[in-house]
């Protein structure tokens with residue numbers, strides 16, 4: 001594919017992720033410039049696969065003192081729990097890991 005077409009595909013995937021409440025694209029990968037575009041817009045067959053990817057690649061790799069800056073939502077996620085809660089509330093990634101309800 002040509003670069004322009006890849007950019008186009010990326011743009012579409014990003015707008016899709018914003019519109020669709022249940023995207024099957026990883027919202028962190030899509031914003032990772034170090035990944036190749038086909039990895040960034042990889043679509044998972046179902047939310048189970050997406051959750052598993054999300055937990056393994058992002059949540060489990062987040063160490064103490066690290067954080068994820070997520071520009072699209074203007075948030076900085078500093079703990080695994082914050083990452084899980086944000087993913088579930090805003091990106092429809094429901095993990096199998098029970099998340100305690102934050103007291104608001």
Ligand SMILES: [Zn+2]
Pocket residue numbers: 026027028029030053054057058
């Ligand atoms: Zn990912």
Ligand SMILES: [Zn+2]
Pocket residue numbers: 070072073086090091
């Ligand atoms: Zn977000």
